[in-house]
Amino acid sequence: MSAAFSTTAPLRLALVEDDPELRQLYSDYLCRQPELSCVLLAGSAEAFFEQLPDLLQAPQVVLLDVGLPGRSGLDSLPRLKQLLPDTEVVMHTVFDDPDRIYQALCRGASGYVLKNQPLAELKAAVLEVARGGAPMSRAVARQVLAHFKPTPTAQAGLLSEREQQVLEGMVDGLGDKQVATRLGLSPDTVRTHVKNIYRKLQVSSRAELLSRHAKGQL
Amino acid sequence: MSAAFSTTAPLRLALVEDDPELRQLYSDYLCRQPELSCVLLAGSAEAFFEQLPDLLQAPQVVLLDVGLPGRSGLDSLPRLKQLLPDTEVVMHTVFDDPDRIYQALCRGASGYVLKNQPLAELKAAVLEVARGGAPMSRAVARQVLAHFKPTPTAQAGLLSEREQQVLEGMVDGLGDKQVATRLGLSPDTVRTHVKNIYRKLQVSSRAELLSRHAKGQL
DNA sequence: CTGTGCCTACCGCATTTGAGTGATGCCGGC
DNA sequence: GCCGGCATCACTCAAATGCGGTAGGCACAG
Numbered sequence A, B: 001m002s003a004a005f006s007t008t009a010p011l012r013l014a015l016v017e018d019d020p021e022l023r024q025l026y027s028d029y030l031c032r033q034p035e036l037s038c039v040l041l042a043g044s045a046e047a048f049f050e051q052l053p054d055l056l057q058a059p060q061v062v063l064l065d066v067g068l069p070g071r072s073g074l075d076s077l078p079r080l081k082q083l084l085p086d087t088e089v090v091m092h093t094v095f096d097d098p099d100r101i102y103q104a105l106c107r108g109a110s111g112y113v114l115k116n117q118p119l120a121e122l123k124a125a126v127l128e129v130a131r132g133g134a135p136m137s138r139a140v141a142r143q144v145l146a147h148f149k150p151t152p153t154a155q156a157g158l159l160s161e162r163e164q165q166v167l168e169g170m171v172d173g174l175g176d177k178q179v180a181t182r183l184g185l186s187p188d189t190v191r192t193h194v195k196n197i198y199r200k201l202q203v204s205s206r207a208e209l210l211s212r213h214a215k216g217q218l
Numbered sequence C: 001c002t003g004t005g006c007c008t009a010c011c012g013c014a015t016t017t018g019a020g021t022g023a024t025g026c027c028g029g030c
Numbered sequence D: 001g002c003c004g005g006c007a008t009c010a011c012t013c014a015a016a017t018g019c020g021g022t023a024g025g026c027a028c029a030g
Helices: A020-032 A044-053 A073-083 A100-107 A118-130 A138-147 A161-171 A176-183 A187-201 A204-216 B020-032 B046-054 B072-085 B097-104 B119-130 B136-147 B161-171 B174-184 B187-201 B208-216
Strands: A011-015 A036-040 A059-067 A087-091 A110-115 B009-018 B036-042 B059-065 B088-093 B111-114
Touching: A011 A020, A011 A044, A020 A036, A036 A044, A036 B036, A044 A073, A044 B161, A059 A073, A059 A118, A073 A087, A073 A100, A087 A187, A100 A110, A100 A138, A110 A118, A110 A138, A118 B208, A138 B136, A161 A176, A161 A187, A161 B208, A176 A187, A176 B020, A187 A204, A204 B161, B009 B020, B009 B046, B009 B119, B020 B036, B020 B119, B036 B046, B036 B119, B046 B072, B046 B097, B059 B072, B059 B119, B072 B088, B072 B097, B088 B119, B097 B111, B097 B136, B111 B119, B111 B136, B161 B174, B161 B208, B174 B187, B187 B208
Parallel strands: A011 A036, A011 A059, A059 A087, A087 A110, B009 B036, B009 B059, B059 B088, B088 B111
Antiparallel strands: none
16 A cells, blocks of 8 residues: 555665576676666675664565575575565565475565566566565466466365265364264264275374374375 | 467456446456457356357456355355466455455465556556466465464464474374384374373364364364 | 573373274266 | 174383473563
8 A cells, every 4th residue: 555656766686696697697787777776786695684783774575595605595585574574575586386386475575576577577576576566477476376276186086975974073173982973973984984984095194184184185 | 388479469357346337347448458468258157158158269367256145156156266277366355354265266376466556556456376386465365374283372382392293293193103113102092192291182083183174273 | 609591211090092994875978 | 603893991111291390591571
């Protein structure tokens, strides 16, 4: 909701990128934009943190490379967000593997753009995140959505209907007896179902099952 | 990477929207686009499913209103994806509450755009999803990201560092002993930590803890 | 100095859970 | 009709877990 009119002061941007050529390229382009103002350029996370105290005002957006030498961008994210809770971080990288994306988002990134995109996209992402958005490259957005999808692999057809219901109860954090009550069954029956579920899903404890459920496959 | 050149056949789009005026407005606009072809217009989920068999080719994208009379868009999503697994669904609505968004994504939506946006945005979303993207309005994207964030509420400060580590182990589906091994502790120590965690987080079983963790507070 | 909280570790006990075995009845395919 | 899968219930046994207490060492605040 905060203003972003042409009369607004340029957005304070920090750029962390280890490749000197790329850094030059990006900063050249981004700094030329009237809406932006590069207040910090760093080639590593360490350099970034060192330069931070020199700034009069904290950057509003940090464009952070994931694959940095030394402390990776991913690793320094928590500290960055701790020092600058109100600063938006956009990850910038060639990696589009689910795990890195997941880690970045969990650690407080508000955007994730890939490096194979036109510079205009990069600029758009920076502006977008400053406006309260969450810019993500196509592939990244899909990965993110994949985290929510049911992954109809195992369950569909594998587990019988009753077993599904029992599983549901377990997922809700209930014990065998409570599940039995909910379904109007004998606790022993539930126990049998649970055992069969374990066998079918290849796990051997409630914890494992719930862990799996929470992660990949619902 | 799939082609989207001007020589490509127009994208087959289905539009499900209960408000006749809006439906008219959207279809007028979208159908005028050379890249798009509205093959189905429906005012309800029921009408959509009825008209489906009449089509020569299934729609490639469905623009689905969330707040439909009768079977809501949200409720009909699973069936839609079951019938048309390869069709991309973009939710279209005025609602931006986290729960509805979460439900939609879990049920297979690949996009979620709000209704307060210019028509060009709508068109862009349809094209984007067809290209393998995941178009989301600003507010929606933020909600989605919020699902990954640590929710610094409870855990931060509430649980000690050691307890965090133990919790992590439990979340990974490990037993007490395995957690102990991982952290180089006595199983008894882990048990003590677990007890304290339960007390602090107000739960009384592993299942409850993991369930909570999976749901609200990651 | 004292209290408080954390980390560590142990004891004991009741309950829950994982794992094995068996049994009954229903249903559907071969 | 037989076999396999499913749902139901039962019994046993051992391991894991939940719950209560105790206790020494450490660090920090009052």
